[in-house]
Amino acid sequence: MADPHSTTEDLPPLHPNSTTTPLLDSNQTHQPEEQYLEIKDTQLDHTLQKLEAFLTLLGFDQSCVLSFVLSWFAFLVIGVVLPVLVLVIFNCSNCEKYQIEGFELVIVGSQACLAAVSLLCLSHNLRKYGIRKFLFVDRYTGHMVRFRDAYINQIKGSFRLLICWSLPCLLLKTVREVVRMLYVQHDSWWLSICILLAFVLSWTYVSTITLTASILFHLVCNLQVIHFEDYGRLLERESDVLVFMEEHIRLRYHLSKISHRFQIFLLLQFIVVTASQFVTLFEVTGYSGKITFINGGDFAVSTIVQVVGIIISLHAATRISHRAQALASLASRWHALVTCSSNDSSHHRYSNSTGNSEVANTINSLHLSYSESDLESCDYVSMPSNTQLASYMSSYHRRQAFVMYLQTNAGGITIFGCTVDRALLNTIFFIELSLITFVLGQTIVFSST
Structure with missing residues (x-):
C-alpha cells in the first residue's frame, strides 16, 4: 500500500511493498536513486527542523496551551515589563541632556506593539498549518526532487539575511547604551552594567521577533518564486495548454493562500510602523532641546529595525506579484x-x-x-x-x-483585494510623504513662529 503522505513524484519507481516481484536489475538500477532521494529528504527535514527550533526559541511555536502561556509570558516579561521597570525605577531626574523624558517609553511601546503583531499573526499560522504547509514545501504542494536544493538554499539564505540585519543594529544599540552608561552615572558600575544588559536583552528579543516575522514572509514568497521561475521554463518543455492552465491555477491558489494568511500581518505592520514613525517624528521635531546620539539614539535604532522589516515584507510581496504579472508577457512571447x-x-x-x-x-x-x-x-x-x-x-x-x-488573471500578493505592486508602493510613498509634510508643518513651522 502506498504511503498517503507521498505523491507520485516523491515515490520511487518500485515500492518495496508492491505485490509484483521486480527483476533484480530493476532494483539495482533504482537503488542509487532511492538513496539519493532519501539523502535529499533528510537534508530538507534537517533544515526545516533547525528553522522550527529557532522559531520555537523565539516563541512562535504555540501549538499547545503550555507553549502558548510560556511564549506570551516571556514576551511580556522580557519585551515589556523589563524595559519599563528599568526606565521607571532608575530614571535619572538630573540628566535631562542625556535622556528625553517619556521618549523611551514611546519607543518601548512601539517596538512591543510591532513585535506583538508579528508574534500573534505568525504563531497563529504556524499553529494552524505547521511548518511544511506554512512554507508550501509539504509533499502535496511541490515537495519535488528538482526543488529541494533550492528550498534548502532559500531557508539558509533567510538565516543569513536575519544575521546581516540583526548584527549591525545590535552593535549600534550596544554602542549607544555603552556611551549612555559612561555619561549617566548610577550608584555603582554593577548597576550600570545590569541596566545596559537589560536594555540590550529586551531590545534584541523584541527586534529579532519583528525581523524574523518579516523574513519568514520573505522566505514564503521566495519559495514561490522558485515555482514561478520553473513555470517560465515549462513553456520551453511542454506544449499542452491544459498543462499550463493546471500549473498556473495551482500557483494562483498558493498565492491566494499566502495573501489570506499574511494580509492581516502586512496591514497591521504597516499601520504600527506608520504610527510609530509619525509619533517619533512629531516628538523629535517638536522637542525644543538639543538631540544627540546619547538621548536620541534609540530613535535611530528603532526606526532602522521597523523600516527594514517593512521593506523586507514589501520587497518580497512586490517581487512575487511582478513575477506573476510577468507570466502574461512570457506566454504572449511563446504564443507569438x-x-x-x-x-x-x-x-x-x-x-x-x-x-x-x-x-x-x-x-x-x-x-x-x-x-x-x-x-x-x-x-x-x-x-x-x-x-x-x-x-x-x-x-x-x-x-x-x-x-x-x-492577462486577466495575473495574480500576486493582495491585501484585502489590493495587489502589492508598484502602484501600491507609489500610494504608500505619497501617504508617508503627506504625513511627514503634515508633521513638519505642525512642529517646525509653528514652533518657529
Whole structure:
C-alpha cells in the first residue's frame, strides 16, 4: 500500500511493498536513486527542523496551551515589563541632556506593539498549518526532487539575511547604551552594567521577533518564486495548454493562500510602523532641546529595525506579484513564437500537436523541394488540407485563450483585494510623504513662529 503522505513524484519507481516481484536489475538500477532521494529528504527535514527550533526559541511555536502561556509570558516579561521597570525605577531626574523624558517609553511601546503583531499573526499560522504547509514545501504542494536544493538554499539564505540585519543594529544599540552608561552615572558600575544588559536583552528579543516575522514572509514568497521561475521554463518543455492552465491555477491558489494568511500581518505592520514613525517624528521635531546620539539614539535604532522589516515584507510581496504579472508577457512571447515559426523547422520545439506538425512539415517542405525560382509559381506549392488548417487554428485559439486568461488573471500578493505592486508602493510613498509634510508643518513651522 502506498504511503498517503507521498505523491507520485516523491515515490520511487518500485515500492518495496508492491505485490509484483521486480527483476533484480530493476532494483539495482533504482537503488542509487532511492538513496539519493532519501539523502535529499533528510537534508530538507534537517533544515526545516533547525528553522522550527529557532522559531520555537523565539516563541512562535504555540501549538499547545503550555507553549502558548510560556511564549506570551516571556514576551511580556522580557519585551515589556523589563524595559519599563528599568526606565521607571532608575530614571535619572538630573540628566535631562542625556535622556528625553517619556521618549523611551514611546519607543518601548512601539517596538512591543510591532513585535506583538508579528508574534500573534505568525504563531497563529504556524499553529494552524505547521511548518511544511506554512512554507508550501509539504509533499502535496511541490515537495519535488528538482526543488529541494533550492528550498534548502532559500531557508539558509533567510538565516543569513536575519544575521546581516540583526548584527549591525545590535552593535549600534550596544554602542549607544555603552556611551549612555559612561555619561549617566548610577550608584555603582554593577548597576550600570545590569541596566545596559537589560536594555540590550529586551531590545534584541523584541527586534529579532519583528525581523524574523518579516523574513519568514520573505522566505514564503521566495519559495514561490522558485515555482514561478520553473513555470517560465515549462513553456520551453511542454506544449499542452491544459498543462499550463493546471500549473498556473495551482500557483494562483498558493498565492491566494499566502495573501489570506499574511494580509492581516502586512496591514497591521504597516499601520504600527506608520504610527510609530509619525509619533517619533512629531516628538523629535517638536522637542525644543538639543538631540544627540546619547538621548536620541534609540530613535535611530528603532526606526532602522521597523523600516527594514517593512521593506523586507514589501520587497518580497512586490517581487512575487511582478513575477506573476510577468507570466502574461512570457506566454504572449511563446504564443507569438509558436505562431510565427509555423513555417520554420524549429516549430517542433514549441508544439507537438498533430495538426501543427503537419502544417509545419508542409511548409518546411518548400525549402527542401523547391528552388527559389520554383517558389515564384504557386502551381507547385501543395496547400494544406482543411483538416490540417482546422487543427492548426484550433491550436492557435487554445493558445490565444490561454494568453487572455493570464492577462486577466495575473495574480500576486493582495491585501484585502489590493495587489502589492508598484502602484501600491507609489500610494504608500505619497501617504508617508503627506504625513511627514503634515508633521513638519505642525512642529517646525509653528514652533518657529
